Amino acid sequence: VDALNAYCKRIYYSDQDSSFLGASNSYELALSSGYEKGRAIAEVYIGFYYWWNNNLKKCTVLLEDAIPILVKHRIYTEYGLAKLITILVLWAKGEMEEAFDVVHKALIEIESITTKNNMATARLSGALGVMYYDLNELDLSLTNYNRAKIHSRSNTDFSFKAYINIGIAAIKKKQNKLSAAKSILEQAIEQSKVHGMLWVLEARACYEIGTIFKLENNLERAAEFMEHSYRLREIHHAKPGMVSNLIALAEIEIIKKKNNVALEKLNTALKIATTENLKPKQTRILYLISNLYEEQGDLDSAFTFLKKHNTIAREVELEEKTNRLKNIQLKYTIEKAKKDAESQRKINLELKKANKLITKQKNELATSNHEKEILLKEIHHRVKNNMQIISSLMALQSLQVNDKKLGAELLTTRHRIQSMAMIHEMLYSTGEFSTIDYEQYLKQLINRLISSIKGAENNIEVRVEAKSIKLNMDTSIPLGLLINELVTNSLKYAFPNGDGGNISVVIKSDSQYYTMRVSDNGIGFPADYDFESTSSLGLRLVMNLVVQLEGSLVRSSTKGTQYDITFKKIESIV
Incomplete structure (x- = not known):
């Protein structure tokens, strides 16, 4: 697809x-193959072909489909060509x-x-050059043609460059700068021999240079270029252009006093102009023709043609008045569009700065x-290492x-420290510095406690359920210490003599509170055990941690031991 499109890009204007x-x-x-860009x-090169062959409906459908995709992929060359064709279709209608609205919106x-x-800006500026030229706004036309030259400087589309140069030459000719105009046109024709170009550009270049030679009274050279231009237009049935050539050639013959030859060319031109309804040319x-018949003494024919001339001239004058009024309205619209475009440019500039x-x-x-994440990760890592x-x-x-009781207390304290260290370890290892997955944490914590207290060979079954429970560090640490104490108690006292058993930790949440149940199916507490006035450091620690969590605790010992705790998540203090 890319190879075919590149081929079309090289030859679309010549073949x-x-x-x-x-x-x-x-x-x-x-x-x-679903290759949108290709x-x-x-579609643009197919559209160009349809436009060139005056099938405007098919051309328009293809270009309307292509333009948004070209903008999306920033394909400026074909976007500019598609917009140029669209604008020229509107202008011709x-x-x-x-047409002006399309140009200005596309430029923005x-x-x-x-x-x-x-090349998009180049082609759009070229279109403005043509439009301003038609409105006889020569300075604005030249400004836009020059802008088109700057934007197309590095492009190899020589046909487009010739198109721009011919437009500039036409302006120079209107300004009576004939030498400059002729030089530009000669360069364009020379380039066409080297690179090839659209026949329509070559035909126009030859016509324009022919008119310059005619103004310089170099009639032979003028006729030579006019004949070549006419032949190109005749081959391609470009009838308005053919009429312009025939009129110019007839005027050359009149100057050379070859009135019969001139009359023959004018009659051919009149047939075409009448068929195509080209009133100004008529x-x-x-x-x-009237003047030629007058010179020949055929006053009846001279009067007949002059009468026809006057009738059509009045129609043309009326149309020109209407067109002048339209042009005044159009100039107002153009000025407004330019101001709107400038305003939009300023807005776009401010938006770019803001972006x-x-x-x-x-x-x-x-x-x-x-940097803060790295710092937090480092802090949690160091805290965990220090605790370790x-x-x-x-x-x-x-x-x-030597004191077994003291050794046991040291081991218990070690478990407490490890329960806190694990939280810091999970915070830096997962990369989530605000919360931890509590189910994963509990599984690791309880397995470590069982392994430390009961050894690798044990018959303790554990159930942990805390699905979708994510808690911050300010809640995780006191809750982890609390669970550490309760599970440690179960492991130490619920299953004496190496008995097996089950330990369960379940946490659930509603909109405001969390509920947790820690239970075992061990021997339970003695019936007369006073939980409130216990001297056990672990149980007193549990009571204090429940208060810290702004919660409540209910203990029961019907079948084993069960703790039901309700607590709130503690908000982090930043």
Whole structure:
């Protein structure tokens, strides 16, 4: 698809039939393979072919489909060509205001995407050059043609460059700068021999240079270029252009006093102009024919043609008055569109500045957040390591003491420290610094306690259920200590003599509170055990932790021991 489209890009202006065939094949391939960008480019070259052959309906359908895709993929060359064709279709229909509107909106759209030189801006500026020239706004036309030259400087579309140069030459000719105009046109014709160009451009270039030679009274050279231009237009049935050539050639013959030859050319031109309803050209032809008959002494024929001339001239004058009024209205619309475009440009510029500032601030914030994450990770890692060192020291110390009770207390304290260290470890290892998955934490905590207290070979069954429970550090640490105490008690006292059993920890949540049940199926507490006035450090610690969690605790010993605790999540203090 890309190869076919590149081929069409090189030849679309010089060999329309081959370009159409290549673009059609490219379109089918792109469509069958879902290659959106390739399809849109192919549609432009097919559309160009239809436009060139005056099939405007098919052309419009293809370009309307292609343009949004070309903008999306930032394909400026074909976007500019598609917009140029669209604008020229509107201009030819006389829909001038809409044509200007399309140009200005397209320029704003392109400028919002890129400020670099591009073929879209070049083609749109070229279109403005043509439109302002038709309105006789020569300064504005030249400004836009020059802008088109700047944007197309690095492009290899020589046909487009010739198109722009011919437009500039036409302006120079109107300004009576004949030498400059002729030089530009000669360069354009020379380039056409080297690179090839659209016949219509070559025909126009030859016509324009022919008129310059005629003004310079170099009639032989003028006739030579006019004849070549006429032949090109005749081959391609470009009838309005053919009429212009025939009038110019007739005027050359009149100067050379070859009135019969001139009359023959004018009659041919009149037939075409009448068939095509080219009224301004008809008036010029009829006037010249009338003059020729007058010179020959045929006053009846001279009067007849002059009468026809006057009738059509009045129609043309009325149309010109209407057109002048339309042009005044159009100029107002253009000025308004220019002001709107300038206003939109300023808005776009401010939006770009704001976007740059927002992007900069987002990047700075992202960098700052990343640095804070690294810092938090390092802090949690160091806290965990320090706690691990303390835990290891206690383990070593417990091995050195002879008092079994003291050794057991040191081991219990070590478990408490490990329950806190595990939270810091999970916070830095998961990368979530605000909360931890509590079910995962509980499974690791309880398994460590069983392994430490009961050994690797044990017959304790554990059930942990805390699905979707995520708690912050300010809640996780006191709750972890609390569970550590209760499970440690179960492991130490619920299953004497190496008996097996079950331990269960279940946490559930509603909108405001969490409920937790820690239970075992062991021997339970003695019936007369006073839980409130116990001297056990572990149970007193449990009571204090429940208060810290703003919760409540209910204990029962019907079948084993069961603790039902309700608590609130403690909000982190930043």
